[in-house]
Amino acid sequence: MSWDTVRLDWDGDVATLTVDRPDALNALNVATLEAMGEALEEAADDDARALVLTGAGNAFIAGADIKYMRELSAEEAQEWGELGHAVADALETFPAPTIAAVNGYAFGGGCEMALACDLRIASESAVIGNTEIDLGIIPGWGATQRLPRLVGDETARRMIFLGERLDADSAAEADLVGEVVADDELDDVAAELADRLAGKPAFAMRTAKQALNQGYEGSLASGLEYEKRAFASLFGSHDQREGMAAFVEDREPEFE
Ligand code: HXC
DSSP, X not given: OXXXXXXXXXXXXXXXXXXXXXXXXXXXXHHHHHHHHHHHHHHHHTTOSEEEEEESTTOSBOOBOHHHHTTOOHHHHHHHHHHHHHHHHXXXXXXXXXXXXXXXXXXXXXXXXXHHSSEEEEETTOEEEOOGGGGTOOOOSSHHHHHHHHHOHHHHHHHHHHXXXXXXXXXXXXXXXXXEEOGGGHHHHHHHHHXXXXXXOHHHHHHHHHHHHHTTTSOHHHHHHHHHHHHHHTTTSHHHHHHHHHHHTTSOOOOO
């Protein structure tokens, strides 16, 4: 399938989803969000073992499309919110690990798409923030819930209340991104990490991701209970038997 403002490229088992609307700094409109949803479905159906999300040109995603959003009624805004949430949820529940390669501006809804990924790498010139407050709105695609989980409540409140725009180093200091790399190294570093993730046993990877996600769904106690069951469910799988056999036999494992 092909889309006007989204590209899905493959390198082996690794899919890269690029938001490709550089004239608007990759701001997300309805068509782009719908295309992202379809591309994520396609990548999952085609068994991507890792997925990189990035933006074309010098921006990651400069947010939701303000020109589209400005005249929405409350009812339309509800639908608009649902659409963005559905894409963020598709990233969060994507059956393989996802990496946001943040190559420039990641504001508002752009920051929220990065938050929905498993891991984030920023280029030196990236600028990241939930800037919605300065438009008279609040984050609407997940940041009020996902940002504090990542950076802690105090930092999240500062960022959201003040609409702070963090440079890449400050974002790393706040644990909003895991790593900062030179602009011209971002694609390679993201590809290398994606390759490493793709090489791990897929069933265990998916189960680890589900268990980590589940931990945010309820209490610590229910998360720990979930982990116990998820952990046990891996035993008897080919990859568990093979991984442990390889360790004991001092050889490289051959995962399914
Ligand atoms: C629509 C946008 C846009 C956006 C940039 N553009 N961001 N269009 N929505 N979010 C467009 C500009 O209008 C302009 O189009 C072109 O992209 C280039 O942008 P410039 O502003 O000329 O570039 P520059 O001076 O380099 O400034 C870049 C910038 C600035 C700092 C990123 O564009 C900016 O502040 N953008 C808004 C960022 C923001 O507030 N994002 C959060 C949105 S709210 P033309 O046609 O003039 O060339 C949000 C809510 C999510 O995301 C939740 C929803 C439920």
